[in-house]
Amino acid sequence: PAWMKDNNNMKQGGKLLPQFYNSWATYYTKFIKEYEKEGIPIWGLSIQNEPMATQRWESCLYTAEEERDFLKNHLGPTMVKEGLQDKKIIVWDHNRDLIYQRAQTYFDDPEASKYIWGIGFHWYEDWSGGQPMYENIKRVHEAYPDKHIFFTEGTVESFNANRYNAWVLGEEYGRNMINDFNNGMVGFTDWNILLDETGGPNHVQNFCFAPVHGDTKTGKLVFTNSYYYIGHFSKFIKPGAKRVIASASRSQLLTTAFRNEDGKTVVVVMNQGDIKTPYFLWIKGQAAELTALPHSIATLIF
Template identity: 55%
Template sequence: MERSMRFIQTAKDDQEKWKDKGSLSFKKGTTSDSNVIRINPEIEYQEWIGFGGAFTEAATYTMSKVSETHRSNILRAYYNKEEGLGYTLGRTHINSCDFSLENYTYVENEDTKLETFSIQREQKYVIPFIKDAMKEAEQELTILASPWSPPAWMKTNGEMNNGGKLKAEYRDLWATYYVKYIEAMEKEGIPIWGVSIQNEPEATQTWDSCRYTAEEERDFIKNHLGPIFEANGLHDKKIVIWDHNRDIIVERATTILSDPEAAKYVWGTGNHWYVSEDFENLSMVHEAFPDKHLLFTEGCIEGGVQLGAWHTGERYARNIIGDMNNWLEGFIDWNIVLDENGGPNHVGNYCDAPIIADTKTDEIHYNSSYYYIGHFSKFIKPGAKRIGLTLNNENIAATAFKNNNGEIVLVVLNETELGQSFTVQVEGEYVEVEVERRSIATFII
């Protein structure tokens, strides 16, 4: 059967997104073009878990402020497998985060027995939206839960914000807090796939934050969280370390994963995109610890809403491709939706999101980042394997995956001001392609 390649493109100069540009037919033989993307389906790398976004209180509160029609459309836009992005992953926060309406915890006062533990607050906005997302996705979601801060009384600085550390005497109690959260969410019908130890443990933020050195994170897993999960029958829950930027991911992972007593509890390492685009650091972690996994746990455009900006989508694609080509297995965006200010956020740390809901005018804006993510998530399915690809054109970036049904998905990013021509070579066949300036293209072979 003659091989063909479907061509879907989103370009800055074209109003139509995910534009189907038809199919291209391959020619037999080997190209003489020096500008070539060579795909080798026989070489396989990591298996892909999926894409998703964070169910913050801010995002789900914003969703409660729009009309029911818009709410349904946004759910479809993210979670529908046919029309939307096909999201299957998610992230929640244990206690409040910066994208909460205020600081809050799940216990009253200094409850050292956790007798008052309740996730009732999440039942107002977060839990109903997750349930609706699962209904739209027609499946359970793979959800990572991350804490930003323990209750203030458990910390050395006596507050949830501005860093501080977990007091030594509360390490077991804090580990038990994770157990209570998982059990409470699952009682609500929301399975928790895993937890990270701490969101951004190297950062003292003006919002909910808590610091751990690499050694403290290692010892918390080894001596507290791991054994307490085991004792409570949660040995199947995944534990993700780091959950912070790529810049020092190698040092953090090495300290923790080199200790077999800690490493036995750890599924893998989470990374964020702030500060660094040193994608090869992920490969360094993979090569040192090939039995562990790599997950992108947060990234967003900082500094508030940027409606209509094109570079924001390009940043998403550049980071997704860079991480994918260095052994990443899944991608979780930050807030799925924010309001017209890029919030709400209880410390004014406003950001952008792929979908912005103007709660004053009840208008919904789809940013370039939404469409750029879709060039990956709509076509690279959970269970796909990354395959061999070589590229000798520094003007474009690319990655290739093979879905379980055998189709090959090639994604090509062109951030330059010029259109780019190249040849795609697959085994003994090739096809010539041209993509527009400032564009992203997905090719299905």
Template identity: 65%
Template sequence: MRKDHIKIFCLLFSAMVFAQPKKNDPNTLSEAGKSINVYTTAEKSDLKLSKTQTLEFTKAGQPVEKDISVFVEPKKQFQTFMGIGGAITDASAEVFAKLSKEKQQEFLNAYYSKDKGIGYSLMRTTIHSSDFSSGSYTYVKEGDKDLKTFNIDHDRQFRIPLIKRATETAGGKLLLYASPWSPPAFMKSNNSMLHGGTLLPEYGQAWANYFIKFIKAYEKEGMPVWGISVQNEPMATQIWESCIFTAEGERDFLKNYLGPTMAKAGFGDKKIIVWDHNRDLMNQRANVIFSDPEASKYAWGMGFHWYETWAGGEPMYDNVGKVQEAYPDKNLIFTEGCVEKFDVSKYQIWANGERYGASIIHDFNNGTVGWTDWNILLDQTGGPNHVGNFCLAPIHADTTTGELIYTPSYYYIGHFSKFIRPDARRVSTVPSRSQLLSTSFLNTDGKMVTVVMNQSGAEVTYNLMVDNQTAAVTIPAHAIQTLVYQLL
């Protein structure tokens, strides 16, 4: 072969080699997986987590201002996703026990199966009673400061069996964390578990020891405890179980009692969540606790709720981002939210689902790593609740008929929990118009999940733009979509 022919052959071969797609680049759309599976839930339709479209990416051009677009940039990644779930309260467990075996399995699948349901991976529970119990109780006899009578027999009847069955349905693993609503009455300034009050200084160590007893008892039952929060809603004096901790009070209990006691007991790896209350005051609480090195070293992060709207204002989503900005080494977790004030006529009110969708998107886009709903199940009265604080849940059971009632909130949560899996990474995602809200996560298997919510009363066609690829997607009015597509 002539030298000039050899040279031409080598040049052609090199061009072919270097023209091959970079299959190991995690930020490049897969040539073999350019299709987008679209799942939709929409008002005034039968669409409920329904697969509605399979689309194909095409090469993108410059978007123009009249277009509506959702821009996804896989190279810009943020926090690691921990999970989404709900709380197994006494109320939920008591209602579950009244269901038939068939309905119990349907319910478990609905929440905890990745294939048959929405794949919850996170669980909260209470340390003894909350308002969503049939009555107040603790794990010790009144006055037992040495905790010699400590036992969790109360939980064995309803709550522990449900936790175990939920965990089994989820594949044997759920991250479980627990929160107290109040110390026992004898440890408090008002000598009552209800109506606020404060922890008496002389019971700081006994109350810290109580947490240790709880963790050990639950883990002896084969239920690993991932973490605890210091106090549910520490600035709310409620007619139900409640206890007030100022920011300084929570800081000092954490650094002087709870943190050292957890470490001494060999539970230094358990996560401790501070605040566990609304977004309105979370920044002040973060400043006080996280600015104290001796307290901060024990705090994994901060939990928050969504009830700041009780005062008539809008949700304070930006406060979450401000904590993340100020304390980037701390984690943020949404620990409770529900639709307050039960009304049987509002089971199917669409705005309730949209409240969940908006909160989840904003909270994750502001740095949240996990999101936990309140009661996973309530009955046809919005309870049981021993002080009449009846609320809505994503699923209700009518214990007179045995029927399970699925609300829009269930489906809106499912657009996230079913598709975004633990250890996914959040990816930069920005809509170009205010009608749409959106967030994206990259799962460890290379699948990208983009959730888009249409808050408007009109159908919207938007361009999903990823790298230099685009696809036109239509979303109905008052709808939420999950788009699943492959990145290598």
């Protein structure tokens, strides 16, 4: 709420005033209980969406130390006091660029770390003109293997209905999911599974693509290729699956693999190139000859 922040505004960044730390922690617990009273179970929560970004929409800034201290001195104890210690608490919830530095601050403090299920991240580090920093996910996974690394938001921005069939939509999801899973990510959530024909609704005109768009005038649903790219993971890789090592010998091919609890192996292969690419799937000395069509994704189960 605006009155809890130093800029007296729910939007445009600003910081939570220290005198309201306890009140804000209590607000979280009341929110969870009211939702569950209506039959909507809450699995977990993050402390703050994008705590390093001053946004034109609702936002609040925290340094790593401020977020850590709010958790260990206020939110964590309050969640326990209210009997909500089973809810998963996720820290950071921002881009890969600073995830390792933030992780050190949270996880190296045992009094904060004991409340943390995992660390969340987004894929927007290209805001500075750079490339996705997948290696930072690996660094966190190697340094803190007992903590879960969870993708909490990603979307393709700048909605344009003329680009519904653009390959970049699905490939953005496939490329990120494969690389992040291979580096230690344990789960993925999209920004919005369904938006309207404008890429909204959105109260600050931040119109984006979604896997599915519903035309509010005609009732028609448009399934973009990102819907099907996500399905190659969500449909075949089951909860509880364990990742197994997989590597590609062609730079245009990306791959990841999982072993489901029923013993079946799932291999996802994505061709991000413009040419048809033959390849061999090698498993323990046996091989199957296959072909990846240009700009395609396939799932192999055996």
